[in-house]
Amino acid sequence: MDQQTFRQAILLLSGEHSVSILRALRDGNWHLSSEVARSLDVHITTASKFLQRFAELGLVDRRPHDARTFEYRLRSPHLRFEVNLEDEAGPLREVVDFYVEYFHSLFERIRYVGTPAIEIEMEHRLTTNHQELRKAVFDQMVDGTEAGLDRLRELVAAVHRDLWNVCAQGLGANSAKGVFQAALRDAIAAHPDLALRCGLTRPLEG
Structure with a gap:
């Protein structure tokens, strides 16, 4: 447990x-x-x-x-709890890792396309417009509640929409869709079970 x-x-x-x-x-x-x-x-x-x-x-x-x-x-009249105390963050760290993997892959693919203006604008949006996401990541690691995870997904969805708008305007919707879907596949490949179990792809779809 x-x-x-x-x-x-x-x-x-x-x-x-x-x-x-x-x-x-x-x-x-x-x-x-x-x-x-x-x-x-x-x-x-x-x-x-x-x-x-x-x-x-x-x-x-x-x-x-x-x-x-x-x-x-009730399987048994005796309840026993075995708690893993080695990893304080537990699966929450993996949730954060999933989104880090996604955004890292996204920026790597934008660099590969060779559009520095889009990359600079996306970095600006991420670091300037979404300070609340950084705070939420740390709050989620400390709090560990399901409500915190829902809030984290909401913030990630907002970042995703913002970066999508920048990329779609610069590359066109079809090219941008290919870049974003490839980044999502990379993140899912790194954390397949977690992505499905926690619904982590929902903020990154659509």
């Missing part, structure tokens, strides 16, 4: 009813959230919210019961 998941699990387990909800699953059988709520005399929304988060963190199993509901199971 990475440190971010561990922090989320501890925060969730500190919530009211969380341990009681887990104990309701200790028999190892599959249960609906409505069954858990009824056995504990809590609102079904409360039970459903906790069970969904437990499943997302990998603490319980989840499977579809029908088209609208899920059922949950």
Whole structure:
């Protein structure tokens, strides 16, 4: 378990009813959230919210019961946490690395095309107009929240649009599209699993 998941699990387990909800699953059988709520005399929304988060963190199993509901199971009545303390940044560092790889490849390909005026303007836009992106990178490394990752993607999308406008005006839309798509392929090739799992290509498409 990475440190971010561990922090989320501890925060969730500190919530009211969380341990009681887990104990309701200790028999190892599959249960609906409505069954858990009824056995504990809590609102079904409360039970459903906790069970969904437990499943997302990998603490319980989840499977579809029908088209609208899920059922949950606790694999063991004993919860054990194994936390990787060696790499503080964990996958967040890889997220930043993915975008660094993309922009590095993009500028390398612009240099190869041989259009210094476009390269200079793109560098100016990146260093002058998008100071917030630099701050977000450091905040994301420290905070490590999912909301922070969403914000980082938004900022990257804004940078991408800005650089695209410069490149499209200088090279034409078709040539610019080829350069940007090639840079994206380079970044995906360097981090294929991460790119898919975290949706990192979304800000760079379109």
